[in-house]
Amino acid sequence: NAGVMQNPRHLVRRRGQEARLRCSPMKGHSHVYWYRQLPEEGLKFMVYLQKENIIDESGMPKERFSAEFPKEGPSILRIQQVVRGDSAAYFCASSPEAGAIEQYFGPGTRLTVT
């Protein structure tokens, strides 16, 4: 039973380019969470999605960031016009239901903006 998958594992973008991060939740999980971890910091919640719906985006920056979780396919975190401050590890987690005991995390995507 495959765990949460994220790709790419490493992504390098120049300032002003777009970054697309993908997350495939565990089989049977319809709830996805995105977290960001800046260097030497703890993880910070960004957005919570169910299939085709954004439930809570209170942790998402208001500009340049968007997320989706379509009916088919992975969840996508999109960052437009990246800046150096976007360099971080982005983790996706999934759960089978809202408020589930355990969130299962993927290995993360490390974004470097040059």
Added chain:
Amino acid sequence: DAKTTQPPSMDCAEGRAANLPCNHSTISGNEYVYWYRQIHSQGPQYIIHGLKNNETNEMASLIITEDRKSSTLILPHATLRDTAVYYCIVRVAHLSGNTPLVFGKGTRLSVIA
């Protein structure tokens, strides 16, 4: 902001018990205590959770004080692979709505041979 306070770092000799403390003096009656750990460069991993009773699983034991204002995670026989950052999190668990995990800075545990 995280509702927990943990020491920034701890050392433990391999094979000995590692006792990681956590203060959560403002915990509410419906909030659980969760522990996750993050091994270098990996995604966080769930360890254990509890409400008010002590809990044990194959990974660890969780001791929660009677007033619920603090807890201790115990790794009974630490190995080098237990070297990681350990996060103590308080969180409401319910079957509707969003309950994201709020991570603090955690405790960096170094297990020494």
